[in-house]
Structures are given as C-alpha cells and as structure tokens.
Amino acid sequence: xxxxxxxxxxxxxxxxxxxxxxxxxxxxxxxxxxxxxxxxxxxxxxxxxxxxxxxxxxxxxxxxxxxxxxxxxxxxxxxxxxxxxxxxxxxxxxxxxxxxxxxxxxxxxxxxxxxxxxxxxxxxxxxxxxxxxxxxxxxxxxxxxxxxxxxxxxxxxxxxxxxxxxxxxxxxxxxxxxxxxxxxxxxxxxxxxxxxxxxxxxxxxxxxxxxxxxxxxxxxxxxxxxxxxxxxxxxxxxxxxxxxxxxxxxxxxxxxxxxxxxxxxxxxxxxxxxxxxxxxxxxxxxxxxxxxxxxxxxxxxxxxxx
Amino acid sequence: xxxxxxxxxxxxxxxxxxxxxxxxxxxxxxxxxxxxxxxxxxxxxxxxxxxxxxxxxxxxxxxxxxxxxxxxxxxxxxxxxxxxxxxxxxxxxxxxxxxxxxxxxxxxxxxxxxxxxxxxxxxxxxxxxxxxxxxxxxxxxxxxxxxxxxxxxxxxxxxxxxxxxxxxxxxxxxxxxxxxxxxxxxxxxxxxxxxxxxxxxxxxxxxxxxxxxxxxxxxxxxxxxxxxxxxxxxxxxxxxxxxxxxxxxxxxxxxxxxxxxxxxxxxxxxxxxxxxxxxxxxxxxxxxxxxxxxxxxxxxxxxxxxxxxxxxxxxxxxxxxxxxxxxxxxxxxxxxxxxxxxxxxxxxxxxxxxxxxxxxxxxxxxxxxxxxxxxxxxxxxxxxxxxxxxxxxxxxxxxxxxxxxxxxxxxxxxxxxxxxxxxxxxxxxxxxxxxxxxxxxxxxxxxxxxxxxxxxxxxxxxxxxxxxxxxxxxxxxxxxxxxxxxxxxxxxxxxxxxxxxxxxxxxxxxxxxxxxxxxxxxxxxxxxxxxxxxxxxxxxxxxxxxxxxxxxxxxxxxxxxxxxxxxxxxxxxxxxxxxxxxxxxxxxxxxxxxxxxxxxxx
Numbered sequence: 057x058x059x060x061x062x063x064x065x066x067x068x069x070x071x072x073x074x075x076x077x078x079x080x081x082x083x084x085x086x087x088x089x090x091x092x093x094x095x096x097x098x099x100x101x102x103x104x105x106x107x108x109x110x111x112x113x114x115x116x117x118x119x120x121x122x123x124x125x126x127x128x129x130x131x132x133x134x135x136x137x138x139x140x141x142x143x144x145x146x147x148x149x150x151x152x153x154x155x156x157x158x159x160x161x162x163x164x165x166x167x168x169x170x171x172x173x174x175x176x177x178x179x180x181x182x183x184x185x186x187x188x189x190x191x192x193x194x195x196x197x198x199x200x201x202x203x204x205x206x207x208x209x210x211x212x213x214x215x216x217x218x219x220x221x222x223x224x225x226x227x228x229x230x231x232x233x234x235x236x237x238x239x240x241x242x243x244x245x246x247x248x249x250x251x252x253x254x255x256x257x258x259x260x261x262x263x264x265x266x267x268x269x270x271x272x273x274x275x276x277x278x279x280x281x282x283x284x285x286x287x288x289x290x291x292x293x294x295x296x297x298x299x300x301x302x303x304x305x306x307x308x309x310x311x312x313x314x315x316x317x318x319x320x321x322x323x324x325x326x327x328x329x330x331x332x333x334x335x336x337x338x339x340x341x342x343x344x345x346x347x348x349x350x351x352x353x354x355x356x357x358x359x360x361x362x
Numbered sequence: 363x364x365x366x367x368x369x370x371x372x373x374x375x376x377x378x379x380x381x382x383x384x385x386x387x388x389x390x391x392x393x394x395x396x397x398x399x400x401x402x403x404x405x406x407x408x409x410x411x412x413x414x415x416x417x418x419x420x421x422x423x424x425x426x427x428x429x430x431x432x433x434x435x436x437x438x439x440x441x442x443x444x445x446x447x448x449x450x451x452x453x454x455x456x457x458x459x460x461x462x463x464x465x466x467x468x469x470x471x472x473x474x475x476x477x478x479x480x481x482x483x484x485x486x487x488x489x490x491x492x493x494x495x496x497x498x499x500x501x502x503x504x505x506x507x508x509x510x511x512x513x514x515x516x517x518x519x520x521x522x523x524x525x526x527x528x529x530x531x532x533x534x535x536x537x538x539x540x541x542x543x544x545x546x547x548x549x550x551x552x553x554x555x556x557x558x559x560x561x562x563x564x565x566x567x568x569x570x571x572x573x574x575x576x577x578x579x580x581x582x583x584x585x586x587x588x589x590x591x592x593x594x595x596x597x598x599x600x601x602x603x604x605x606x607x608x609x610x611x612x613x614x615x616x617x618x619x620x621x622x623x624x625x626x627x628x629x630x631x632x633x634x635x636x637x638x639x640x641x642x643x644x645x646x647x648x649x650x651x652x653x654x655x656x657x658x659x660x661x662x663x664x665x666x667x668x669x670x671x672x673x674x675x676x677x678x679x680x681x682x683x684x685x686x687x688x689x690x691x692x693x694x695x696x697x698x699x700x701x702x703x704x705x706x707x708x709x710x711x712x713x714x715x716x717x718x719x720x721x722x723x724x725x726x727x728x729x730x731x732x733x734x735x736x737x738x739x740x741x742x743x744x745x746x747x748x749x750x751x752x753x754x755x756x757x758x759x760x761x762x763x764x765x766x767x768x769x770x771x772x773x774x775x776x777x778x779x780x781x782x783x784x785x786x787x788x789x790x791x792x793x794x795x796x797x798x799x800x801x802x803x804x805x806x807x808x809x810x811x812x813x814x815x816x817x818x819x820x821x822x823x824x825x826x827x828x829x830x831x832x833x834x835x836x837x838x839x840x841x842x843x844x845x846x847x848x849x850x851x852x853x854x855x856x857x858x859x860x861x862x863x864x865x866x867x868x869x870x871x872x873x874x875x876x877x878x879x880x881x882x883x884x885x886x887x888x889x890x891x892x893x894x895x896x897x898x899x900x901x902x903x904x905x906x907x908x909x910x911x912x913x914x915x916x917x918x919x920x921x922x923x924x925x926x927x928x929x930x931x932x933x934x935x936x937x938x939x940x941x942x943x944x945x946x947x948x949x950x951x952x953x954x955x956x957x958x959x960x961x962x963x964x
Contacts, residue, residue, distance in 0.1 A: 077809075078820070110801045111809075112646070123809050123821065128801035130649060131811035132642075133672050139639035143646020143654065144801065146604060146630055151650070151801055169642075172635035341630050348625035353767050356595050356627070360585035362395045362759060 070103060072096050080124045082117060087238030087264035091185060092121055094244030095154065098252065099127075101245065109152040110144055112137045114161035117192045118185035118264075121156040135166025138173040138182075145178045145338050152252070153180040160190050163199040163219055174228045176337035177256040181248065184221060184259070187266040188273060195269040205270070221261050222318035222328060226311065231256040231334035233314065234291060234327045237263040239276040243284070243294035243325060250291050250327060256336055263323075285317065285326025293326070365528065365572045370429035373442040373527075375519055376450040378415045379408045379422040382516030383446075385541070387424030389520060393529055393537045394428060395586060395759045398577035402427045403757040404436045404949070407696045409611070416472065418453040428527065430576035434723060435869030436756065438953040440464055441573075442526070444519055447472045448483035455486065457948060466494045467522065467569065471504070497522075497568050503560045506553050514557045521561020528574045531562055583762040589727045589754040593683065593747070594619035596728035597655055598627045600735045601768040602681070604654035606632040606643040611695040612751045613657045613685040637665035641682065645669060648679045649810070651800035653735055657683035661692065663705055670744050671710035674835065676810040677793055679738035681731065686750040688947045697947025698752035700865055701916035703925040706746045707894055715835045717741070717842055718894040719782065720748045722868030726891060727753065728763050729778045736771045736778075740787055741838040742798065748893070750915070752949050753866045782891045785845045794834045795819045839895050846897035853879060853886030858963055860907035861941055864890040864926055867913050867950050874913075874955035885959045894929070901934045909962065911941035913950055918943030 075096045082088050099109065111122035115134035122129025128151075132140050141155045155173075162170050162184050173182065189207060190196040196209040200221065204213035225233045232254040236247040244262070251258035265274050275281060279301035284293035286303050293303050306313060306326065314328040377383040384405045394401045406423040413419040427437045439461040445451035446469050466487060473480045487494045499507070499518055507514045517538070524534045538558060542551060587595075594616050597605065605624060607617045621631045634640035640656045647654035658666060663684050673680040686702045688694035706718050717737050721727045727749065734745040766775050779786055796817050799806025808819050814831055816822040850868075852875040863871050868889045875887040886907065890896070904910045910930070918924025923931060924943035931938050941958050942950055 106807050107804045108802060110650075123811065125809075127807050129809035130646070130676070131809060131813065132645075132676075133668050133812055136638060136642045136669070139634065139642025140646035140649070142632070142639075143604070143606070143643040143648075144650040145646075146632065146643070147647040147650035147652030147654075148802055168635055169639055172639070341632065344625045345628055345630060350628075351623075351626040353598070353627055354765060356598055356623075356765065357585050357587075357762050360587045360591075360595075361762070362392065362584050362586045 070100060070106060072100055075099060075106065075126050077124050077126050081120065083268045085265070085267035086117065087187060087266065088117055088121065088185060090238035090241060090244065091183065091262055091264065092124055094241055095183070095248055096125070097241070097245045098248035101249070102252070104152050108150070109154070111154045111156060112141045112144065113156040114158065114166060115192075116158040116161055116190070117187070118156050118158040118161065135161050135164070136169065137161070138166065138169035141180050142173070142176065142178055142338070145180060146341060149179070149338060149342060155180050155182045157182070157184055159184065159186045159188060159198045159200045159221070163221060171228055173257055174225060174230045174259060177231050177334050178336060178338040179256060181251045181258045182260060184261045185264045186221065186261060187264040187270070188218065189266060189270055191266050191269055220319065223315060225259045225261075226315055226318055226329055229334070230259045230329065231331045232258040233261075233318075233329045234259070235261040235263070235325050237274065237276070237325060238265060239274070240294035240297055240325070242296060243291065246291050254330065255332055256334055282323035282325055285324050285328065287327070289330070290327040364570070365574055367574050367576070369431065369575070370427070370433070370437070371441045371573055371575060372425065372427045372437050372439065373444070373523070374423055374425045374440050374454070375444050375523065376421060376423040376454055377446040377516065377519075378420040378450065379410070380412050381422070381446065382513070383423045386516040386520040387426060389534065389537050389541050390426060390523060391586065391757060392540070393524070393534045395584070396533050396537065397529065398579055399575050400429045400431060400433050400578075401757075401759060402433045402436055404752065405755055407755070409695045416447055416449050418449060421450045421453045423450070423454070428575045430578065433869075434872055435952065436752075436949050437873070438951045443467070444523060445469065446515065446519070448476070448480045452483045452486065455490065459948065459951075460492060462491060464492045465571075466492055468494050468496050470496045470498050495569060497564065500560055500564055503557050506557055510550070510553060514554055517554045517557040518561035521558040521563075522565040522569070525562045525565035526569060526572055528572050531559070534558070584759050585762045586757060586759050587724050588757045589721065589724050589749060590615040590685065591619050592724040592727040593721070593731065593749065594623070596731040598624065598629060599728070599765050599767060600731035601770070602653045602655050602731060602735065603628060604630045604632065604644065604647040604652055606634055606640045606647070606654060606656050607658065608634050608637045608640045608662060610637070610659045610662050612687055612754050613659045613662070613683065615754070616657045616683065616685070637662040638669065641666040641669040641680075645673055645678050645680060649800065651802070653679070653739075655681040655683060655731070657685065659685050659687050659695075660689040660702055660705070663702055663709065667710040670716070671712055671714045672812045673744050674710070674714040674716065675812050675814070677742040677795060677798065678810065679742055680744040681734045681738055681747065682744060683747045683749060685754045686748060688945065694947045696751065698750050698866065698949060699915050699945055699947060700750060700867070701925070701945065702748060703864070703893060703916070703929070706748060707929070713832060715743045715839050716746060716894065717743060717839065718746045718748060718892070720865035720891055720893050721753055722865055722889065722891065723753065724758050724760060725763060726781070729781055732766055732768060732774050732778045733782050735768065736774045737842065739771045741791060741841065742793060743835065743838050748865055750866045783847050783849050784842070784892060785847060787841050787845055789841070791838060791841055792834050794831045842892070843895040843898055846892060846895065848899060848903065849897060850889045850891070851886065852876070852888070855886070856906040857886040858884040858907070859909040859911065859959055860886050860888055860904065861911050861913050861955065861959065862888045862890070862926065862930065863913040864893045866915060870950045870952045870955060871913055873952035874959070877952055877956045878959060881956065883956060883959055883963070893926075896929070896933050900930070901936070904934055904936050910936055910938050911962065912938060913942045913955055914940055915945070915950055916943060917945040
C-alpha cells in the first residue's frame, strides 16, 4: 500500500447532474444545499471520479449529505464519522475522502474523535456544518449555540457561551483550519480546493443557516459583520462579496495571528492556519507495513515451536 | 524420601506481584514440555500493576497442572502450594481449591517480623487439615536476593519445585538460560543460577517427597501458545489486514502481539482513542474492502453496541472479539467469566442480527477468526468471537496447527467447519441491498446508512419494506442455523442427564463426563462452539435425556436461569436449569461438576 492520494480523473467528464441522486429532504432555504453544491462544484472542477470518492457523515441534518452524492458514501451513527473515515483512509489511501459533521456531531457527541482526528492528521477534508443548534431533533441547544438564544432545552435562553471551533482546532494543533459559509458559493468551492490539496486533516468550519429554527442567526444579506482573510497561500475572498466586506491580509503560517482572528468577536472567513509538514498517522502506519521486512506466512507458528 | 507416581497433579507458586512467579512458571513449563509431560498453565494475575507487597491484592502466581495424558483444562484441586509468605497463602485458601491432602511449602522468612499473622494462617491450615512444611531460604541465597535488590526469590522456589517434580536439574538450568540468556549480564545470571541450585538442594534436604509424572515422546512439531497469542496468529492466517482496538484487560495482549508481528504480514494495528472509535475504524476498513477486526472486553463491548447495530443494518462485515472478564461494570478485570453472552446476543438496540462463535482452547482461538471472516463476508452480519480471561491466558502445548493462509473466504479449509460443527454455507444468500460494492469499484457507487432502505439502497420508511429488511437479515442467520450440525457430544447418546456448556467450560465438561463414566454416573455432555444461532435438532437431542442442565461461568439460580439456560429454554421449550452457574471468577472444575450431577441424580 502507498499513501498516494492523487485522484484519478474520471473516464468521461462528470457534471453536477451526474453527482445528484434524489431531492434532498432538507427544509427550503437550508444552508446544507449550498454546502453540498459547493462540494459538487469542486468535484466537477477537479473531475474527481465518483467511484473513487467517499463521503462519510454522522447523524443530523448534515448526516444526510452523503445520500445526495452519487459517489460512495457512509451515513453512519451520531458523532462517529471520523473513526469510519480513518478506517477507509487506512484501507484505501487512494480514495478521495470527505467527512461531513454537524456541530452536535463534531463538537459534542463526537468531540473525542475530533480531538484525535486532528492530532492524527490523516488525509481527509473535514467539513463542519455549523448551524449553531440541533435541528433534526427539533431545536435544542448545541455546543455552538449563542448565549441567551432560547431553544427547546434551554427555553430561558442558552446558558453558556458557545465553544469556539476555530480556536479549539488551532489549540489542538490542527494542520489546516479554514472557515467559510454556505451562502458564499465561490469562497466555499475555493475552500474545498485548498482543503483537498492539503496533505492531512483539513478542518473546514462552515457557517450554516437554519431558516426553520433560527432564521435570524446569520445575516447573509449584509457583509459588514465579517472580513475575509487573504494571502497568496490562502483562499481568495468570495468574488460576489469581496467588495462589500473588509479584506485582511493574513499569512496562514502565522499561528499566533490565527488565534487572534479566531478568538475575535468579529467574524473572519478564510484560511486561518496551514502547516503542510505535520506528522500524518495514516502515512506512519502505511510506512510501517511498507518498510517491514516481510515474513513467510507459512511459518507464522514457527517461533512457538518447543 | 518417597517418590510418588501420579498420572496427574496440580501445584501452585504464590508470590507478590512483580516478583516473578509467572516467569518461574514459564521456565517450568518449558522444562516439563522438554521432558515430555503434558501441561496446562493458568497464570493468576492481580488487577493492579504493583499492589503493596505482603497484601492480599498482591497475590500473583501460577497454577500448573501436570499429567501423563493430554489435558484440556486446569483441573480440580491443588496438591501442592509453594507460598512466598503467609498473606498470599491466606488469600488463596479463600478460593477453596486445594485437595484435602494438599501440602503447603511456606517460606518462613517473614515470620520474625509478623509472628501473629503467621500464627493465624498456620492455625487456619491446621483447622483445614492441610499439612504445612515450613522452610527458610538458606543464608547464602538470602544474601544474593539482597544483592539483586529483592529479585531472584522466584529462581530459588523454581529450584525447589524442580526437585519436587523430579525434573532434570540440567534441563531446567538450560531453560533458565534460554529464558533470560540475552537479557541478563553474566554475573547476574550466575547469581540467579546459584539461587536455583540452592533451592534445588534445599528441597532435597528438607522436603521428604517427590512426585513423578510419566513422560511421553510426542510425534511431530509441538508449539507452546496461549489463547490470545493463538488468536492473534489466527487473525493473520485468516487474512485479516487491520486490527483496531483500545487497551483493555484481558484483550490487550492481542493488540500487543499484533503490534509486534502484524506489519511483517502486511497488517495495520490501530490503537484508537476509545472503544467506539476502535470499532468504527474496523467498520470503515471493512467497508472499504480491507478485512478488519476489533477486540475488547465487557466494558468495551457495552460501548461498541451502537456500531454493532449499524454494521448489521448497513451490511458491513464486522468481526468483534470479546475476551470476557468478570462483570458487570469494571467487575474483576483479571478473573474469568462467561457473562457477556446476552450482551452479545441482545446488547444493541432493535432486532439486530448476529452470529456468536466461542472458543474453548488455543486451537479454537486460532481458527475462530477464519470462520468469523467467512461468515461475516458471506452474510454481511456482525460475528462475535467470545473468548474469556481463562482461555486467553492459559498456556498449552499442542501439535502445530495446519495453516490456511486465507486470501479470500472461499479458501477456508473444511476442517475449520468440522471444528465448529457446521457445514459450508450453500445456496444464494439474499442481502437487504442487491448491490454490495466497495468504494473504488467503477460504476458501483452507493450509499450505506443506518436508516432502513429498500433493495436499491434508498432510504425507505414504509411498513412492508421495513418488515422485508428484517426478514432478509434474519434469513441470513437461518442459513447458519441450517448449516449447523450436531454439536460436540461426550458420553452416551441417551442418558439420565445431559450437561451443556459453551466456550471455556469444554475441557471441564469433557473431563467431568469421563470421570462420571469411570464412576458409573449416568451423565453425558454437550458443548457449543457456535453459541448463536443454535442448531435445529437440539430439541430432538434433548428428548433423549431425562434432564438437561447447563454448566456456566456466570450467575444463575433457581429463580433466574443463567444465560445459556435462558437461551436453551427459549429455543427448545425444555425446563433447563443451571447445574453450575458460578460467577466466582475461577474456572469450573470437573470434579465439582460430577459431584453436582450426583446430587441432582440422588
């Protein structure tokens, strides 16, 4: 086995249409539509072979995503897409691997796996669909729900301040931390590209609208409440929104600065941090096998002879 | 001095944890095998690494059963105990596993500092009617042990046991050198050998009996292996390519063995962040076409349950090894039990389908992975391999196993089916989803999900369709039901009583029935290696016995049938109770089985 993750081109050009399966069972206006469209555009741009592509998800609205790609996919159990994805990466390092997880999936029930997925830094694109609530279970507080926002489980208003997924990922030593949003298609697709080319665990945080339960959360009609991070080694600001929002130069190798933007009240989209030389667990395991002096399988019991 | 000839005997060395009792046991084992006796060894391992010396939890030791015939279990009662001090002896006496005429060699070295405690334990021995032979380690050896920083006492005891069991002093010495050879400096080795020879001499001068067990020359290549190691090598031979686990006693040694050996055979070992991740990675690997396995013990089995149901519904092959320990909860991590049968059978929610294979000895351990892989890939349902602390850690010498070197599941040899009392599956096996391609297969793109789907893999919440999914999944298990042949039977095929067990109790049942036959007790035995599903002819077999009772290493009483009894009752509508349903953490004993049978038949 080699850890060659270069994608094979599809034999016939693939189009968005061929990537579609059925009409997603999401509410009208759901941010998830934008996210899967962004990924499909990237797959078409890069002509990734659907038979070589695997989407793995957990449970929740975001968990349904793999069902809507005519690729290989695993819609697994709540919080556990990362362990499955690692199994796929260890078995078939040649496949294109995308992991889809919601904020409940990634930051609550599956938090332990996120810690170790980031640390193991195995090759995959990790998409965190963050609508800042539990939606499919009908409007409960999630780790990223803003304080005082009322939900069915904390009707007086959410008690605590939200977790910050960006500084959390940075603090865990993530080799790639980017942020984008469902309503900026151009930025979303560019983020997928940069993430896919990253040699390791590419943590992509996506602000996702939930018009059904929290329609006023993200003001997608205005762009004055966020800025784009820009750099030659980064992700270009969204074409449509670039002239409406602030653009900040940020070198993605600057971890201290990344923490500052990540922790700020003001919102930043773009590439916070990238380190292409972090150790990769999948490579290490494959090399252990690749470099091991092979032993004769017809003699496996000989060392136990008396 | 008397030399007593015996066909079978059992002795124990009891010491504080970390002082080398098990190492001494390994050396003895090697020497016995070298001389041509049959041995079965069970280590006694404390749950903690280094409990305080001279405390009851510190008991660490080795039980060795020695015979002039092939033995399948650790047997009944101990004939001789060598104890490093009175506390470990006192602790072990609680288990009530000694013969009425057992002898105890007690090191009196700690007596001066603990006169009252010694007196109390000696009184206890007198009360129990067992004779104690007190001894003191000779002054030269005491000095050497001090020089070695408290180490080496085990070599002294080893010397004593070598004398008592009529072993060739030189064979044991070469076994010591073989065991420590490269690890010890020359002068340290010399000191250890002096301790050994001093022990041998001490026994010669102070102990007035020797035991001789006949030796046999064995044909063909023999291997010495324990259950977990055998299962690890079996996984390699069965063509498994990924092991994914989380540290847990007593399953961890499978991960240790594979971590050392697997890469040389093209296998990956993944130590996951938790039990759930461990099974998740195995599921991901098998989904992507690479045969994978996860191993755990009770607490880990509880954590893995959701994924087991997922694998069932998503139709992803899954092999799960559960090396059982005494539960519930953390229980007794280094004690044996058979109490996870129902957790495997019913632990995940909803009506999920599964197959449960069990192992009773090192040979089963080697081939269970082959059968598990065959069944899980043919049927795409989870397959459990239930082992247990006792089977996992006990050592035995056996003829070298023939290898299968499986690349794909159809390579599985017929003798594996024979061993597990079933036939190769025949006929088409229907899946919930018609298409079962792995990622990377051109044109075979598909999504799998834990949601109910139709035969095209589309999510489906309709009544008829969900009922169909259950039918298809259960029909897979029915295929196995129909392929199961008559389980292993001991004794006459019609009798007053039939005792039934599964997994680790096999050896004790086999020996109990042969004891019964010798003593004219009308009892027969039955043992399951595949515990679920059960074969279809059970009811007919049971009809030939006036009584059917189970022997299980798990709790049961007159109001609560133990796990196997419960399962057999439901499958056969026969009024089955446990004969022995003990959750003592100790292996079931053949003689006790016979006693209980006699009581029941009275």
